[in-house]
Amino acid sequence: MIQVSTRDVVEKFNLAVISGEEGIGRYITTSDISRPGLEMAGYFTHYPANRVQLIGKTELSFFEMLPQDVKIERMLKLCSEDTPAIVVSHNMEAPQELIDASNQNHVPVLLTPMKTTRFSSRLTNFLESKLAPQTAVHGVLVDVYGIGVLITGKSGVGKSETALELIKKGHRLVADDCVEIRQEAENLLIGSPPPLLEHLLEIRGIGIIDIITLFGASAVRPYKRITLNIELETWDPEKTYDRLGLDEEKMKIIDTDITKLTIPVRPGRNVSVIIEVAAMNYRLKKLGVNAAQEFSRRLDEMVSLHDEMDDY
Known part of the structure; x- marks a missing residue:
């Protein structure tokens, strides 16, 4: 199986590693990107854990409205053992609950200055090229x-x-x-x-x-x-x-x-x-x-x- 590691994405797009450094060697096996809006609302039934999770302003603004105990619970579920990385766009500050959950489950949290849509497009193109059948x-x-x-x-x-x-x-x-x-x-x-x-x-x-x-x-x-x-x-x-x-x-x-x-x-x-x-x-x-x-x-x-x- 053709694979790309999270480290490859960090080096390609010059991303900052905020937390979860121990999981930097995790493999990405699909070019699909996930925007975990439904997961922030508590719906994890069909959570695509094997995808890179991209968090933008919409997801974070909704997250800030949640009670503290719910924040911790949602982020622990978001940082599953299959999640290759979580990327926060716009250079926004990552929530402390996300940092704690990522360190606990060794899921890298990455930071990019790019807009959410632009980064999603560039990352998809990069992964499709690298993961294409050869x-x-x-x-x-x-x-x-x-x-x-x-x-x-x-x-x-x-x-x-x-x-x-x-x-x-x-x-x-x-x-x-x-x-x-x-x-x-x-x-x-x-x-x-x-x-x-x-x-x-x-x-x-x-x-x-x-x-x-x-x-x-x-x-x-x-x-x-x-x-x-x-x-x-x-x-x-x-x-x-x-x-x-x-x-x-x-x-x-x-x-x-x-x-x-x-x-x-x-x-x-x-x-x-x-x-x-x-x-x-x-x-x-x-x-x-x-x-x-x-x-x-x-x-x-x-x-x-x-x-x-x-x-x-």
């Missing part, structure tokens, strides 16, 4: 005309060499050899390189080259959304390849399907140009322009016209 794919990820193209294929087919030619033409490298992919939302795949291989490219016969050193910082990017997969394979004369593009193949990564194209490789074929055209054609299809369907329509009209002439 996998790794052997291939090369390149940004071609704004399209994240994942180039796959057997070892030695020329993936890295093709990526190098694309970089020379002004496109940007994201990852070579190993692409780490996380699904941050439905139908949203983000690819990035492992830290060890960042902005490095391996070319057989030359070795490992640093793309930033050779082509500058504009030739790389740290991550990119993956929308198109191009699989390179050695030309097989016995195999029938798609010549119209009417049939769309899909590649499934985690829970997301992306468009897949198979490009046969043989001497004389400029694969980098083909990938550039594939990326531009993919963009056109998204804009509603499909050359293959238009050709099929024209062909059907011509066949219909000939049939009508034969009838005469």
Whole structure:
């Protein structure tokens, strides 16, 4: 299970630890944030204890209206053994009852100067990114005309060499050899390189080259959304390849399907140009322009016209 610790959140957002320091290593397993308004009112039947609890002005103003014994009881319930952290926004002073309960149950109480809604949004985005399902794919990820193209294929087919030619033409490298992919939302795949291989490219016969050193910082990017997969394979004369593009193949990564194209490789074929055209054609299809369907329509009209002439 992918996990993020409370310490990671403290370091990311530069939060102050008010109390409950012993629980700073607790793990956060969900990106959902809870505003414990109902819990302040005493309703704990469906208390989402495993979420980060975010307390703002509304919750604290209501809390101040409660009797002292009720305050203590509510805060002890709020600081459960499963609660990863309680965050107080606006740099407001944490109630003493909350501090005492957090120290007793080792639940960290954190303080942020941000507004409640803004912090909730930023924390949710951070947790969704860190807790997203992840996998790794052997291939090369390149940004071609704004399209994240994942180039796959057997070892030695020329993936890295093709990526190098694309970089020379002004496109940007994201990852070579190993692409780490996380699904941050439905139908949203983000690819990035492992830290060890960042902005490095391996070319057989030359070795490992640093793309930033050779082509500058504009030739790389740290991550990119993956929308198109191009699989390179050695030309097989016995195999029938798609010549119209009417049939769309899909590649499934985690829970997301992306468009897949198979490009046969043989001497004389400029694969980098083909990938550039594939990326531009993919963009056109998204804009509603499909050359293959238009050709099929024209062909059907011509066949219909000939049939009508034969009838005469």
